[in-house]
Amino acid sequence: MAKPMANGPKSATSIAFDVLAAAALFLIVPHARALDDGLARTPPMGWNSWGHFRCDINEQIVRETADAMATNGMREAGYEFVIVDDCWQIARDADGNILPDPEKFPSGMSALADHVHARGLKFGLYSCAGYTTCQGRPGSRGHQFQDARQYARWGVDYLKYDWCDDGGQNPRAAYTTMRDALRATGRPVLFHICEWGKSEPWRWGRVVGHLWRTAPDVLDAWEVPSPEQGLGIVQILDRQVGLEKAAGPGQWNDPDMLMAGNAALTIGQYRAQFSLWCILAAPLIAGCDVRRIDADTLALLTNREAIAVDQDPLGKQGRKVRDDGDSEIWARELHGGARAVALFNRGASDAPIAFRWEEIGLPAGVPAKIRDLWRHEDLGDFTGKFEASVPPRAALMLRVAQD
Numbered sequence: 001m002a003k004p005m006a007n008g009p010k011s012a013t014s015i016a017f018d019v020l021a022a023a024a025l026f027l028i029v030p031h032a033r034a035l036d037d038g039l040a041r042t043p044p045m046g047w048n049s050w051g052h053f054r055c056d057i058n059e060q061i062v063r064e065t066a067d068a069m070a071t072n073g074m075r076e077a078g079y080e081f082v083i084v085d086d087c088w089q090i091a092r093d094a095d096g097n098i099l100p101d102p103e104k105f106p107s108g109m110s111a112l113a114d115h116v117h118a119r120g121l122k123f124g125l126y127s128c129a130g131y132t133t134c135q136g137r138p139g140s141r142g143h144q145f146q147d148a149r150q151y152a153r154w155g156v157d158y159l160k161y162d163w164c165d166d167g168g169q170n171p172r173a174a175y176t177t178m179r180d181a182l183r184a185t186g187r188p189v190l191f192h193i194c195e196w197g198k199s200e201p202w203r204w205g206r207v208v209g210h211l212w213r214t215a216p217d218v219l220d221a222w223e224v225p226s227p228e229q230g231l232g233i234v235q236i237l238d239r240q241v242g243l244e245k246a247a248g249p250g251q252w253n254d255p256d257m258l259m260a261g262n263a264a265l266t267i268g269q270y271r272a273q274f275s276l277w278c279i280l281a282a283p284l285i286a287g288c289d290v291r292r293i294d295a296d297t298l299a300l301l302t303n304r305e306a307i308a309v310d311q312d313p314l315g316k317q318g319r320k321v322r323d324d325g326d327s328e329i330w331a332r333e334l335h336g337g338a339r340a341v342a343l344f345n346r347g348a349s350d351a352p353i354a355f356r357w358e359e360i361g362l363p364a365g366v367p368a369k370i371r372d373l374w375r376h377e378d379l380g381d382f383t384g385k386f387e388a389s390v391p392p393r394a395a396l397m398l399r400v401a402q403d
C-alpha cells in the first residue's frame, strides 16, 4: 500500500520546487569538489612496506628501498612515496607523543624522512583511527592533532590511516578529524583513507582524503577460497565495478597494492593486475622487496606506456565494458580522445577476445591505430573491431587511437 501523504496533495508549485531541488542536488552532489589542495592530481605512485614485509620492517630496509628506487629507474618512472606501514610505532611517552620502536627504528623517523627526501622521494607513514592499529600498536584515537603535528615535524608527506579497533566511530567523522588535524599543521600531506570500502568511501572520500581503499587487503593470490585475510587480485577487481564515477584528479579509488615481485603468481598474472590497475586509474604502490627485484618485475613496474595510461591527465577512471564470463574488456578514455583497453582472460586456457569501437566509445567507421603496450609495438590500422588471442590468466593492454 502507498504511504499516505502527511499534508494532503501537493500543489503544482510545490512539486515544481521539489523537482528543481532534486535537479540541483543531482547537479551538486556528484560534482562535490575534491580537496582543493593541488595534491594527487594523478594517482599516487610509490612503495609500501606491508605488501612484502608485513610487520617485519626496520629503518635499514626502508633506507635501502629508497636507495634502490632512486637508482633502479623506479623514481624516474614516477614512483614517489616510500611508505612505512604498520609496526613502526611502539608506545607513547608521558606527554602522549607517539614513539617509534627503538630497536627497529633507532635513528628515529625524522632521520629516516631525511634519508628518503635526500633521494628525491617522499616519506609516508601509517596510523589508525582506533586506539590500536591492526597489529595492536598505538593508534591515533584521542591524539589526532598531536600526532599530525609530530608527523609534520618529522617531514611526513603521506599518511595511510587505517580502521582497526574503530570502536563504533562514524568513519566519515573520524577521517574528517584526521584530515583537519593534518590540515592544521600547514604541511601538505597526502591522506589515504583505509577503511576497506566498508562505508562506501567513494561516496564521501573526495572531500576528506585523496584516495580511499575500496576493498579488503589484496593478497599475493589470484583468488582465495575464504576471504578472512584478504582477497585475490580478481576478487579485488570485481569489487571495482561501478566505482569509476567517484575518481578524478585529487580523488582516487584504491584497490590496494601491486603484487608484482612477490612469489605466488606468474609474471603474466602480475602484468594483468598492473594493466587493469592502470585502466582503473589506481594508485600504483609497489608491494615487493624492490631491493632484490628481478629484471622482468622491474620492466613490468616501470613500463612507461602502461604508467602513462594510469597517470593520464584527464584523470578519468576506466570501467568494465564487457563481461563474457572468463573474458572481459576494460576500457579507459585518455586525454586527447584515445582509449586504453585491457583484454582480460581470467580462464585457464587461451581465449580469443574481440571488441568493437562502439564498445569503447569510438565511432565505428573510423580506422584506428592499435599499439600493444606490453610488447611496445604498433599492431597496425584496424577498422571497426579488433580481436586477439589472450593467454590464460593474462591481459593484453592496448592503446587505440583514431586521428
Ligand code: GLA
Pocket (backbone or CB within 6 Å): 050, 085, 086, 126, 133, 134, 135, 162, 194, 196, 216, 217
Ligand atoms: C590493514 C590494512 C593493510 C595494512 C595492515 C597493517 O589490514 O588494510 O593494508 O596496513 O592493516 O596492519
